[in-house]
Amino acid sequence: xxxxxxxxxxxxxxxxxxxxxxxxxxxxxxxxxxxxxxxxxxxxxxxxxxxxxxxxxxxxxxxxxxxxxxxxxxxxxxxxxxxxxxxxxxxxxxxxxxxxxxxxxxxxxxxxxxxxxxxxxxxxxxxxxxxxxxxxx
Amino acid sequence: xxxxxxxxxxxxxxxxxxxxxxxxxxxxxxxxxxxxxxxxxxxxxxxxxxxxxxxxxxxxxxxxxxxxxxxxxxxxxxxxxxxxxxxxxxxxxxxxxxxxxxxxxxxxxxxxxxxxxxxxxxxxxxxxxxxxxxxxx
Amino acid sequence: xxxxxxxxxxxxxxxxxxxxxxxxxxxxxxxxxxxxxxxxxxxxxxxxxxxxxxxxxxxxxxxxxxxxxxxxxxxxxxxxxxxxxxxxxxxxxxxxxxxxxxxxxxxxxxxxxxxxxxxxxxxxxxxxxxxxxxxxx
Amino acid sequence: xxxxxxxxxxxxxxxxxxxxxxxxxxxxxxxxxxxxxxxxxxxxxxxxxxxxxxxxxxxxxxxxxxxxxxxxxxxxxxxxxxxxxxxxxxxxxxxxxxxxxxxxxxxxxxxxxxxxxxxxxxxxxxxxxxxxxxxxx
Numbered sequence: 001x002x003x004x005x006x007x008x009x010x011x012x013x014x015x016x017x018x019x020x021x022x023x024x025x026x027x028x029x030x031x032x033x034x035x036x037x038x039x040x041x042x043x044x045x046x047x048x049x050x051x052x053x054x055x056x057x058x059x060x061x062x063x064x065x066x067x068x069x070x071x072x073x074x075x076x077x078x079x080x081x082x083x084x085x086x087x088x089x090x091x092x093x094x095x096x097x098x099x100x101x102x103x104x105x106x107x108x109x110x111x112x113x114x115x116x117x118x119x120x121x122x123x124x125x126x127x128x129x130x131x132x133x134x135x136x137x
Numbered sequence: 138x139x140x141x142x143x144x145x146x147x148x149x150x151x152x153x154x155x156x157x158x159x160x161x162x163x164x165x166x167x168x169x170x171x172x173x174x175x176x177x178x179x180x181x182x183x184x185x186x187x188x189x190x191x192x193x194x195x196x197x198x199x200x201x202x203x204x205x206x207x208x209x210x211x212x213x214x215x216x217x218x219x220x221x222x223x224x225x226x227x228x229x230x231x232x233x234x235x236x237x238x239x240x241x242x243x244x245x246x247x248x249x250x251x252x253x254x255x256x257x258x259x260x261x262x263x264x265x266x267x268x269x270x271x272x273x274x
Numbered sequence: 275x276x277x278x279x280x281x282x283x284x285x286x287x288x289x290x291x292x293x294x295x296x297x298x299x300x301x302x303x304x305x306x307x308x309x310x311x312x313x314x315x316x317x318x319x320x321x322x323x324x325x326x327x328x329x330x331x332x333x334x335x336x337x338x339x340x341x342x343x344x345x346x347x348x349x350x351x352x353x354x355x356x357x358x359x360x361x362x363x364x365x366x367x368x369x370x371x372x373x374x375x376x377x378x379x380x381x382x383x384x385x386x387x388x389x390x391x392x393x394x395x396x397x398x399x400x401x402x403x404x405x406x407x408x409x410x411x
Numbered sequence: 412x413x414x415x416x417x418x419x420x421x422x423x424x425x426x427x428x429x430x431x432x433x434x435x436x437x438x439x440x441x442x443x444x445x446x447x448x449x450x451x452x453x454x455x456x457x458x459x460x461x462x463x464x465x466x467x468x469x470x471x472x473x474x475x476x477x478x479x480x481x482x483x484x485x486x487x488x489x490x491x492x493x494x495x496x497x498x499x500x501x502x503x504x505x506x507x508x509x510x511x512x513x514x515x516x517x518x519x520x521x522x523x524x525x526x527x528x529x530x531x532x533x534x535x536x537x538x539x540x541x542x543x544x545x546x547x548x
Binding site: 018019021022023025028030031 | 292293295296297299302304305
Binding site for chain 2: 067
């Protein structure tokens with residue numbers, strides 16, 4: 001069910017925070033989505049494909065999901081693995097895995113973006129440069 | 138795809154927070170899972186089925202997912218609808234919907250708990266009183 | 275050191291969330307600032323003095339502080355009390371108190387906004403309508 | 412008002428997250444306290460002075476504060492500088508600074524812990540090994 005590191009192509013390191021741990025002393029299930037959101041957004045921003053306040057195109061999140069295999073806890077840092085799972089005309093499905101210091105993914109998930117026009121909010125075709133970068137992910 | 142309020146049986150009101158809005162000015166996709174987590178946990182705590190630090194049984198989250206249909210934004214309050222979707226020997230699948238002031242669900246999702254022994258972390262059968270309460274959800 | 279409810283003029287109710295509780299089972303110290311931020315921002319938005327993406331003026335936070343008197347915990351809801359503490363040409367100091375279901379403030383704090391031009395980020399005089407509303411707070 | 416890096420003795424690196432940015436596109440004022448809380452707690456845990464669920468002594472946060480000098484934004488990572496500012500019988504005041512990639516502190520603050528008995532919640536004297544480690548901070 002879980003997956004090894006080599007099932008992913010790009011890796012984004014994230015430091016955990018004290019308040020990520022909930023009352024059970026483990027990183028709360030919600031925070032894994034902050035890890036996904038951060039890894040995907042950082043990848044897009046670093047390549048110039050997304051900007052919070054500029055550009056014609058923004059990406060809306062339309063679906064996310066996560067399966068949890070073993071608990072993680074602050075202060076252990078995590079690494080998010082990313083890969084492309086599906087590329088449609090306007091939509092991108094990323095596959096994601098959250099790794100602790102060692103072992104297979106503690107959690108795996110997916111994250112679906114739809115490219116939309118910033119002003120209208122209507123779906124638009126994924127621009128060619130982003131499409132090319134994604135096919136290499 | 139989305140669902141009306143009457144597709145849910147129990148409702149939990151949540152006030153939104155300024156920082157729920159991300160740089161796009163909408164409630165960030167991650168926060169919907171905080172809404173799910175809060176609604177489910179509040180339901181269990183209010184009925185005496187879960188306690189952060191006491192009791193033999195705790196619930197581990199093993200899978201979650203969400204589909205987003207339209208954006209919401211602070212300061213609008215939300216309501217989370219809950220229903221039972223599946224009840225196994227040790228596992229509970231809740232169906233959840235996040236509603237704004239009006240209209241069908243802005244997002245729908247699911248949340249799967251497994252009852253485990255607090256000390257061993259091993260799955261245990263869901264106790265009869267919790268099973269009964271769930272079948273009425 | 276702490277203060278009663280009648281030391282405040284405006285009240286903003288906030289529902290707590292499961293993940294507000296940290297590994298010690300109490301609402302984490304950080305979240306009190308989310309309560310302050312939410313109460314102040316909601317007050318400004320509700321009166322038309324602040325908009326996330328429109329208007330010439332935005333408010334930058336330049337100083338905040340909090341003293342904690344007793345722990346609170348999810349699922350208990352909280353109420354934030356607000357008052358004006360100091361009004362300068364461009365700056366506003368709010369006094370804030372976080373209340374549980376009963377008793378004096380569990381925490382008290384302050385929050386200092388400076389009105390700035392959205393484009394330049396330079397301080398501007400607080401507009402007369404906002405100044406008037408603040409003096410009644 | 413702000414301070415250079417060499418005003419601090421210990422440094423804790425933190426990766427920022429997409430959702431740290433609020434609707435103004437900057438790291439929200441609240442998150443600086445998550446940075447403080449994380450740096451202090453990581454320092455204590457790494458040296459064996461704090462454990463979420465074990466040990467006779469826990470630390471309660473009784474006061475925090477922050478002044479903000481310039482905005483920071485995801486995806487820029489931050490570094491938290493720490494120093495001891497005051498050491499009482501049961502209380503510890505840490506001085507903290509949040510640094511971006513370059514320049515003086517974008518924000519400075521303080522964080523006051525009181526050592527308490529885990530069971531009673533009553534203040535206790537800071538144990539000698541922790542006192543020694545703090546005097547070297």
